[in-house]
Amino acid sequence: MKIAIFTDTFLPQVNGVTNTLRRFGEYLKANHIDYIFVTPEQKSESDLPYNIEAFLSTPFFLYPECRLTFPNLIRLNKRLDAFGPDIIFTMTEFTMGLCGLNYGKTHNIPVVSNYSTNFSTILKSYKLGVLEKLTDKYLAWFHQEATRTVTPSVESEKILKKLGVLRTGIFGRGIDFDHFSRDKRSVQLRKELGLEGKLGLLYVGRLSHEKDLDVLRDAMQLLNHTYSDRIQLVITGEGPMENELKKTMPDNVVFTGYKRGEALAEIYASCDIFAFPSSFETFGNVVLEAFASGLPVVGVNKGGVKTLIDPGYNGFLVEPNDSEAFAFALERLIVGDIMRHQFGTRGRNYAKGKSWDAVFNTLLEDFATIIHDYERLPELELKSYYQEKNSIA
Known part of the structure; x- marks a missing residue:
């Protein structure tokens, strides 16, 4: 052929x-x-x-x-x-x-x-x-x-x-299941990202308006009323919205720029919850990468992402453009240590069959x-x- x-x-x-x-x-x-x-x-x-x-x-x-x-x-x-x-x-x-x-x-x-x-x-x-x-x-x-x-x-x-x-x-x-792994969690990287003693929320993807990043920004502001000393958001990616986000995101947000290969795998594994507000996706490769890295995922009940996340099993789905619901779903994983680890394990098992x-x-x-x-x-x-x-x- x-x-x-x-x-x-x-x-x-x-x-x-x-x-x-x-x-x-x-x-x-x-x-x-x-x-x-x-x-x-x-x-x-x-x-x-x-x-x-x-x-x-x-x-x-x-x-x-x-x-x-x-x-x-x-x-x-x-x-x-x-x-x-x-x-x-x-x-x-x-x-x-x-x-x-x-x-x-x-x-x-x-x-x-x-x-x-x-x-x-x-x-x-x-x-x-x-x-x-x-x-x-x-x-x-x-x-x-x-x-x-x-x-x-x-x-x-x-x-x-x-x-x-x-x-x-x-x-x-x-998904390259062997590339993304919990084993790549790095104490040194967590220190560099300001995650010591905190839970790391992670977004990976293009920094652009169609990714609904205003929802993530508003959700972080809501979460910070209670959890500002317990959480840090890591944003990995580049795009036309980058400067706007750097000006308007709360202080407990760090931007890494675009990463790939081992550096990207380490970032996934060194965080604790994947936050993906985009209603734009026809699939959502980054959700599979997060699952393979052992992270529970909060996503949107639209497009390809809704076919990957099993709500209440390996993550949560919320309706598009609902910052309050997105913040609440993240909060459940922030306070629920056992749930967070169980969801992460189930997500990794799901990703294992997607070669x-x-x-x-x-x-x-x-x-x-x-x-x-x-x-x-x-x-x-x-x-x-x-x-x-x-x-x-």
Whole structure:
């Protein structure tokens, strides 16, 4: 099987898509599967250990992690013709995704699209809701043109159904269970973060408005009426809201900037409760990372996160944008030592069964089925076939 993977965001950018692609690249190399990443050009491109064809790009103003790319179509077609892909996988829906969709359509190659970013929420957070309908129409068209669309969770699949996208499937996300571990708890790091004698609350992710970080800020202010001497919030990440948060967060909040690898694993393990107020997520990789690190999680009852947290078992779910409810859920874990440790243990057991290999094995099995169907069925029958197959499922 030869797979051509198109994406508008790639390493060294940091987000859920690039993390998934990094893992996917490692999986494909380890299993000797032919692939090519078609990506925006990055400064560190030559340092990345993957088979890449990159093109000139510039950051997208609303979401810099995604880039507007200007591909040389002659060079692209020549490279793809030489590679001879059996299937096209578009991880994003914009410039590069369109190139992948077009190549698949013109060369009669099946196209699997991925939906993993809720752009409607991003537009609303930047007060650009007027563009929401246009964006939804475009996304509906894009994914309807694909042979099949995969998405990380049942909740995000429901969004696709509302858009009229019927040929869907689940492409979950995994966790490197051995990398994230309680064993990496560091007394020295806790001292550096001001956690000595305190419980460490942790947020990991992009510092941006769509992550609902105002909810976390307000919850901390409420908690500080009673627990200011018992808690410290650690915020790990970077983004456009960083300066605002540094000015408005209480004094018992520390910012670490972006961390990865062992440094990130140590931060997870050295804290005690994961606080994730975002209602934006189609999955929520950081929740799995927190679980694997032995942390109970307080999250929001919306999107992919609600499918990961079992309320009252490994964490709590509250309604979106409710700072008081979020603070109350955190308070239950702050005062409940036994509950906090039990939830952490249960979360770690849950994460243990979510390996990346299992996720990618399933994805490749789906790819093989789609390729097989494409080879057997006449072109005009494919669309009705997938619609019928989806309705049966």
